[in-house]
Amino acid sequence: MEGFLSKNQIDYVFFHLNLTMELDDSLKSYFYFNKKESLDNLANKIIFNLSPSRIDNNSINIVNEIPVLFPISETKKYYSIEGDNLVFHHDILKSCFYLLSGYQEYNSSDKDSFGRLPYENSIQKRLGITLIPVVNYYFNIIAEGITSFLSQKGIEVKRKNLFRNFGFFLTHDIDNVDYYTFNRFLYKIKELTGFTKSYYSFKVNINHLTKTFLELLKFSKKQNPAWNFSYLRNLEKQNDFRSAFYFLEKDSKNNDSKYSFSEARIKELFRYLRKENCEIGLHGTVGSFFNEKKLNQTLINLNKNTPEKATGIRQHRLLYKLPQTALIHEKVGLKYDTTLCFAEHEGFRNSFCFPFKLYDFENDRMIDLWEIPLNVMDVTLFHYRKFTTQDAMPAIVKIINEIKKFNGVFTLLWHNDFFDEDRYPGVTDFYKTLLKIIKNEDPENVLGIEIIDKCLEN
Numbered sequence: 001m002e003g004f005l006s007k008n009q010i011d012y013v014f015f016h017l018n019l020t021m022e023l024d025d026s027l028k029s030y031f032y033f034n035k036k037e038s039l040d041n042l043a044n045k046i047i048f049n050l051s052p053s054r055i056d057n058n059s060i061n062i063v064n065e066i067p068v069l070f071p072i073s074e075t076k077k078y079y080s081i082e083g084d085n086l087v088f089h090h091d092i093l094k095s096c097f098y099l100l101s102g103y104q105e106y107n108s109s110d111k112d113s114f115g116r117l118p119y120e121n122s123i124q125k126r127l128g129i130t131l132i133p134v135v136n137y138y139f140n141i142i143a144e145g146i147t148s149f150l151s152q153k154g155i156e157v158k159r160k161n162l163f164r165n166f167g168f169f170l171t172h173d174i175d176n177v178d179y180y181t182f183n184r185f186l187y188k189i190k191e192l193t194g195f196t197k198s199y200y201s202f203k204v205n206i207n208h209l210t211k212t213f214l215e216l217l218k219f220s221k222k223q224n225p226a227w228n229f230s231y232l233r234n235l236e237k238q239n240d241f242r243s244a245f246y247f248l249e250k251d252s253k254n255n256d257s258k259y260s261f262s263e264a265r266i267k268e269l270f271r272y273l274r275k276e277n278c279e280i281g282l283h284g285t286v287g288s289f290f291n292e293k294k295l296n297q298t299l300i301n302l303n304k305n306t307p308e309k310a311t312g313i314r315q316h317r318l319l320y321k322l323p324q325t326a327l328i329h330e331k332v333g334l335k336y337d338t339t340l341c342f343a344e345h346e347g348f349r350n351s352f353c354f355p356f357k358l359y360d361f362e363n364d365r366m367i368d369l370w371e372i373p374l375n376v377m378d379v380t381l382f383h384y385r386k387f388t389t390q391d392a393m394p395a396i397v398k399i400i401n402e403i404k405k406f407n408g409v410f411t412l413l414w415h416n417d418f419f420d421e422d423r424y425p426g427v428t429d430f431y432k433t434l435l436k437i438i439k440n441e442d443p444e445n446v447l448g449i450e451i452i453d454k455c456l457e458n
Helices: 007-017 092-100 123-127 134-151 182-193 202-217 229-238 264-275 292-305 324-331 378-384 389-405 427-440 448-457
Strands: 031-034 046-049 061-063 066-068 079-082 085-088 167-174 244-248 279-284 312-315 356-360 365-371 409-413
Touching: 007 092, 007 134, 007 356, 007 365, 046 134, 066 134, 079 134, 085 134, 092 134, 167 448, 182 202, 229 264, 229 427, 244 312, 264 279, 264 292, 279 292, 279 448, 292 324, 324 356, 324 365, 365 448, 378 389, 378 427, 389 409, 389 427, 409 427
Parallel strands: 031 046, 046 085, 167 244, 167 409, 244 279, 279 312
Antiparallel strands: 061 066, 079 085, 356 365
């Protein structure tokens, strides 16, 4: 990312800063963006020094334990009041833009086996900032400097809070609604014969195979642990929570779901969830994150069968291509996405704990679609990170504590079928305890569209 930020890119940063402080025209009249010009004749200005340099890992400056990606000097101060001016000594705006817009992913050929940005090669991993929302820290620094400067002139700066304490967005991706299927039976045979890698012992696989076979023989009263929506809702209601459910359509064999939106039981499930005041969203198929026609058709199919039109999406397998996926979401009329996180690590993929918008770099504009960052996924904790239940809880609490500092939103993804006690002993009790712990933290439980409404009102 070489060169100074464009006017639109600077406006993009201030659009998001406006979520935390009121930026009216009278305040903006103090702003001056310095491209290495003389400051001798300036007075009563808030000076943002800008950098034309590209990011250089060897020159990143650490100031008060927070990295500045585009430092301009060796000074360990973010800002100072010099004469009649407030001067920001480093290009914080460009640092904000780089992280928030997802620039590191733009035109990147660095992908994992699923085509996602690998956590191992991210700037968050490189700088050790995955667990902190750095952009929120930047915004706090900017707000503190401006408040201090203008208070000397008797001007009050109004700060904003998106939530009273913090927001809690509970979500479920519905990849499967059937557990004991013929495909599962065949898969278990492959595991037993060594054709497919298995996470289970031979004895456990024999038990799984036998149980699946016996259930397939039944004509009625079949057990189905994946059809557990009443169970999920009962757990949530015990904690006064509602949640969002993202449904996945049939598409690619063995990649997407095995159910159809038009099935009578699925349509009845949609009605049940809406009566429960939950949200129904789209879980984009594997082929849809780069294909507008496919995504639009699955959205149409979902909306034909739901009581209300879906406004939000999460892409299956967290597949995302930036900015193409966001542009597709925008074009088909969705209001928000909640895909962006690192599959391999909990935390902040775009270093921000508020909803935000991504950027169309080719057309130098902000994309008209909100992104609600995803912070924690069940698969991340127990598959990628290989946490025990004892390790996972403090990792989540640490993230929540960071979010509470800024009155941000905490987003949790828990799949309806992620209660495998053979592979993850104690996972069911872990989830129950987790909901209670979150409840005790006193969040404001919100759905996706409600979060977007809050941003628009703010």
